Amino acid sequence: MSVVTMGSDQIRALREQSNQAIAAHDVDRTVSFMAPDVAVGVAGGPTLHGRDASREAFVEQFADKAFVTYVRTIDQIALADPLRATERGRWVGRWRLKAGMHEQGGSYVAEWRFSEMGWLIHSETFIEA
Numbered sequence: 001m002s003v004v005t006m007g008s009d010q011i012r013a014l015r016e017q018s019n020q021a022i023a024a025h026d027v028d029r030t031v032s033f034m035a036p037d038v039a040v041g042v043a044g045g046p047t048l049h050g051r052d053a054s055r056e057a058f059v060e061q062f063a064d065k066a067f068v069t070y071v072r073t074i075d076q077i078a079l080a081d082p083l084r085a086t087e088r089g090r091w092v093g094r095w096r097l098k099a100g101m102h103e104q105g106g107s108y109v110a111e112w113r114f115s116e117m118g119w120l121i122h123s124e125t126f127i128e129a
Helices: 003-023 027-031 051-063
Strands: 034-041 047-049 067-081 084-097 100-115 118-128
Touching: 003 027, 003 067, 003 084, 003 118, 027 051, 034 051, 047 051, 067 100
Parallel strands: 034 118
Antiparallel strands: 034 047, 067 084, 084 100, 100 118
16 A cells, blocks of 8 residues: 555545544543644634644634534545645535525635644635635
8 A cells, every 4th residue: 555545545534533422511522632832724714823722712602502413524634745635625514494404505725734643634614615
């Protein structure tokens, strides 16, 4: 198995675990996939700097009784080298409202870097469709 295939497979597995953590509203597990200095561009919102800022945002999101989950679906992973990869895909957020299920989504790009901690998200940018 090549480095490219191994890295891509590992990132796909980590993204699935990340989706599961968000669905479970497990804030600690959700941010465990992020580098300490992660930068997250929120769709239609600010850029969050650092894992702690992302953690605070997820605590607030998970406290919203209407919030169900975010799902990120990978379209492509490109390894720049054995230590850096770019993930592109689509995201959807789901909220359970009185009028029924509400969905919002768009596209995203994430940069992953490999370190002694394994693959971690270094940056993510979410764009609303």
